[in-house]
Amino acid sequence: MIGDYLPILFVFLLAAGFALGALGLTHVVGPRIKTRVKLSAYESGVDPVGPTHSRLNVRYFLIGLVFIIFDLEVVFLYPWAVIFREQAAQGPFILYEMLFFLVVLLVGYLYIWRKGVFEWE
């Protein structure tokens, strides 16, 4: 069982080695002529103005929260989908169970929609 993941470990080591190797190599090989202007933040050639991490639009946070709710739902659907065919052979109960869950979720989805979380102006 765990042996199935041995090739994944090989792939991980190879990919990580490649990425870190590229990072180190480019640091060693390239020229290094540092000036203050070159190392400052890029703002279309003008000196940076104001703080970088200023306040952000709240919608990004809302989308993040809504995403977590719906992603949990997707995760919940996966095991259900795997056993669906076996269970459906014994009757449609498995479908009604999930329909009930989806209806509950739909109420929340409509509420979020009406509240305008998906509107970006």
Add this chain to the structure above:
Amino acid sequence: MSGFDIAAALVKVLLVFGVTMLTIMLMTLAERRVSAFMQYRLGPNRVGFGGLLQPLADGLKFLLKEDIIPTQANRPIYLLAPVIVMVPALMTMAVIPFGAPLQIGEHLVPLQVADLNIGVLYILALTSVGVYGLVLAGWGSGSKYPLLGGLRASAQLISYELAMGLSIIGVVMLTGGLTFGEIIAYQQETGWNIWKQPLAALIFLIAIFAETNRLPFDLTEAEQELVGGYHTEYSSLKFAMFYLSEYANMITASAFMVSLFFGGWDVPFVDELAMGGWGVALSVLAFVVKVGFFLFLYIWVRWTFPRFRYDQLMRLGWKVLLPLALVNVVLTGFWLVWRAGA
């Protein structure tokens, strides 16, 4: 695992890694050449044989450029971000089967690095890890344009991840398993999933364009608004790593699409398993052709559709694709129940 299995796994790991790298290089060239042909010009055709060595020249040039680390950047995060983007991008190909099982002596070697029992979830999980890299790159740069680009990227990727995850559920319900072996075997028996799940295939196709940040969904790097997006402050190979990852993701997404909806390495009306070595060769060729078509589609769409506005992008993801994907799950459920009852 026996010694033979481990040796076979090592060979396959190196083979898949090498072929992926080669395809990425060819893809960077194809992108420029095909774009050029679509705009009635020639594109890079001087380096090597008709431009074939152009990617190598590009790579060398990236390597020899100065490695700039801005003073205001958060050094550990800034340096780690390209690695976090690249490692998952190179790892996802591991579960995709690229050909029919090959008979070597008494061993039957599946042409797939690892047939995990959670194959589909493995890809979804790793692509989610990649999102961290983009956000951290934007945040760690300590500059305004990258920060905005990183935020946009995160909001866009998580929005379309939902539609992508939900569209696959229909296929999982049909197959009754999450391994790619089962999904392809099922399609060999009963025909490709595109015929049974056309809506899911369409949603999945749109979602993978958004997930790979390609036009018409490339708002994270909209040049006119954001300079370059999350990688504005990156130079040399660190910059190239973001691009390599993007192409690697495109290749994986195409292979994922082919495996889920277009039968993977399956050729319709042909029994590859009964044909021995030639069957294996034919199946690998079929897989390459199918993936190649979707890679071409990426470039084709790029020069066909204009970019979305951000509010349109969010509306499409949350108000259209997400409900449609849920409807698809319910319809698939009713259809399977009806068929089981009939």
